Amino acid sequence: MKAVVIEPGRPLQGRVEVPGDKSITHRAIMLGGLARGETLVRGYLPADDCLRTVAAIRALGRTIEDLESSNRPTLRIAGCASGSSILREPADVIDCGNSGTSLRLLTGLVAGFPMCTVLTGDASLRRRPMGRVVEPLRAMGAHIVGRDEGRLAPLTVVGQRLKGLDVRLPVASAQVKSAVLLAGLAAEGRTAVTEPAPSRDHTERMLRTFGVPLRVEGATVSLDGPAGLSAAEIEVPGDISSAAFLIAGALLQPKSDLMIERVGVNPTRTGFLDVLKRMGASVAIEGVREVSGEPIGTLTVRASALRGTTVRGDLVPRTIDEFPVLCVLAAFARGETIIEDAGELRVKESDRIHVMAEELGKLGIKVEERPAGMRIEGPQRATGARCSSHGDHRVAMALAVAALRASGPTTIDDVECVGTSFPGFFELLDRVRR
Numbered sequence: 001m002k003a004v005v006i007e008p009g010r011p012l013q014g015r016v017e018v019p020g021d022k023s024i025t026h027r028a029i030m031l032g033g034l035a036r037g038e039t040l041v042r043g044y045l046p047a048d049d050c051l052r053t054v055a056a057i058r059a060l061g062r063t064i065e066d067l068e069s070s071n072r073p074t075l076r077i078a079g080c081a082s083g084s085s086i087l088r089e090p091a092d093v094i095d096c097g098n099s100g101t102s103l104r105l106l107t108g109l110v111a112g113f114p115m116c117t118v119l120t121g122d123a124s125l126r127r128r129p130m131g132r133v134v135e136p137l138r139a140m141g142a143h144i145v146g147r148d149e150g151r152l153a154p155l156t157v158v159g160q161r162l163k164g165l166d167v168r169l170p171v172a173s174a175q176v177k178s179a180v181l182l183a184g185l186a187a188e189g190r191t192a193v194t195e196p197a198p199s200r201d202h203t204e205r206m207l208r209t210f211g212v213p214l215r216v217e218g219a220t221v222s223l224d225g226p227a228g229l230s231a232a233e234i235e236v237p238g239d240i241s242s243a244a245f246l247i248a249g250a251l252l253q254p255k256s257d258l259m260i261e262r263v264g265v266n267p268t269r270t271g272f273l274d275v276l277k278r279m280g281a282s283v284a285i286e287g288v289r290e291v292s293g294e295p296i297g298t299l300t301v302r303a304s305a306l307r308g309t310t311v312r313g314d315l316v317p318r319t320i321d322e323f324p325v326l327c328v329l330a331a332f333a334r335g336e337t338i339i340e341d342a343g344e345l346r347v348k349e350s351d352r353i354h355v356m357a358e359e360l361g362k363l364g365i366k367v368e369e370r371p372a373g374m375r376i377e378g379p380q381r382a383t384g385a386r387c388s389s390h391g392d393h394r395v396a397m398a399l400a401v402a403a404l405r406a407s408g409p410t411t412i413d414d415v416e417c418v419g420t421s422f423p424g425f426f427e428l429l430d431r432v433r434r
Contacts, residue, residue: 003413004426006403008384010433011256011303018243018428020045020073020236021264022421024294026053026101027178027206028234029064030109032077033057033087034185035210037231039077043262044236046073049099049420056096056106060117061088079231089115093154096121098349098391098420101175103153104133108179111142112186113159120154124391129347130155133179136167140183140191164189164225171344172317174199174268177221181207185227192222197314200268205293209234237264237296241321242422244272245397248325249429250301251281252332252405258432260299267295271318275326278309279333308335308378316341324398327356330376331365332405339373346372349417350392359387359395363402363410384408393417397425 025045030053032039044050046066054075058064063078080086087110096102096119103119107130110117120126131151134144140162146155164187167180172195181203184191196219204214204221211230215222243260250256265273265285276283282304288297306329311319319326323345330337345352353374357367362385368375384406389396396415403410418425 002416003411004400004415006400006410006412008404008406008408011253012246012250012258012432013256013434014432015259015261016246016428016432017261018238018246018263019047019422021239022047022049022241023101023174023200023202024206024236024264025050026105027202028236029053029057029075029077030105030182031206031210031229032079032231033060033062034109035079035229035231037079039079039231040233041075041077042233042235043072044075045239045421047419047421047423048097049102052095052097052099053102056094056102059090059092059094060110087113087115090117093118093120096125098122098125098417100125100128103155104130104175104179105182107133107144107155107157108137108182110157110159111137111140111144111183112162115159117157118154119157124349126153132171132173132176136165136176136180137183139167140165140180140187142183162187164191166192166194168194169196172197172199174203178203181221181223184223184225185212185229187225190222190224192220194220197317198268199317200266202266202294206234209293233292235291237291237294238262239421240264240269240272242425243299244322244325245401245425246429246432247276247283247299247301248329248401249404251276251304251306251329252401254303256301256303258301260301262296263299265295265297268318271315272322272326274315275309275311275319279306279329280304281306306333308333308337310338310340312340320344321394324352324356324394325401327360327367327374327376328398328402331360331378331380331382331402333378335378337376337378341372343372348392350390350395352392352395355390355392355395356398359399360402362387363406365402382406384410386411386413388413389415389417391417393420393422397422400426400429
């Protein structure tokens, strides 16, 4: 297992870009595979999670080329030449690796096609809950079997004729919503999804870009199927969830002044920035414009004295991927930070509530672990230590940010997992430290 040593100190300065948005990349590849004509995806994220989706769409019969000569990583996806969007039955099991987005969204995508598809993943993904996706798809007529009555992968999906359905989700989830909408593309009639709180809306925005009429009425999004897609050119913005680690590092390190360009600032993804505003952080968004249906802009971040805050309710789904690094910021902020309503963190790549409490504890930072969140009283002091990522990319990067404020060097074990979302993270972090 690869380890990295982080030396404390040094501000973060300069102008940088972060890799393409992981969520948008997944969706662009999948919808490009269903569309009529040739789709270009510029600035996609060439990380393991997204490459699993590339391999899956190839296995389903689509040709995808990586245009290596392009200034930005670019994919050319050959969709349906004849207007038919029938996918080819895969010859082998589709391995989604550690990518929950790949497995959950693909389950919905293939459910309405007359073929048999087996979807699996690594040991971590095979422990993550799939019932929340399988249940509404079965209600639409999908035939899905798997371990624990379909609540765990591997999943076998035998395509059926689907019927549109009104689905009410008990918990806001962009992955479940997206899986149902993707199934709705092949279903007869209206498919509608209602959430108790807003989740990221990349699928809705991208479906419109591919020419699918959508209706959004309050908390409900719906489409009429079967629906065809037309090829599009997609510009993928930088991933705000990846930028969060550089933002946090710059806020915590004195004399930091960092600009992060071409970052996606979709309002359903900027809960982290809203939390930072409450904490007194100096983060400005400038030059906002829309590209391929998504708003992007430049973030300017300066070192700040932070104060504690409370995160709960509707803010949680908009901040879900940033909680590991938010824990780090809370440890060095003045006063109490409380995170509630975040039980979803228990079933990510790791149990992020328990793991962050355990690993920050190794650095001398006290965290009160709660069933659906945590309490952190700051400011605290960190000592250098040996920590583990637990195979979770966001935990690894959050620990690297904490290590910047430690009293000595920190070793983080098992950091290969960072490649699932942010290839080159440690090299970029070192480059911007002056």
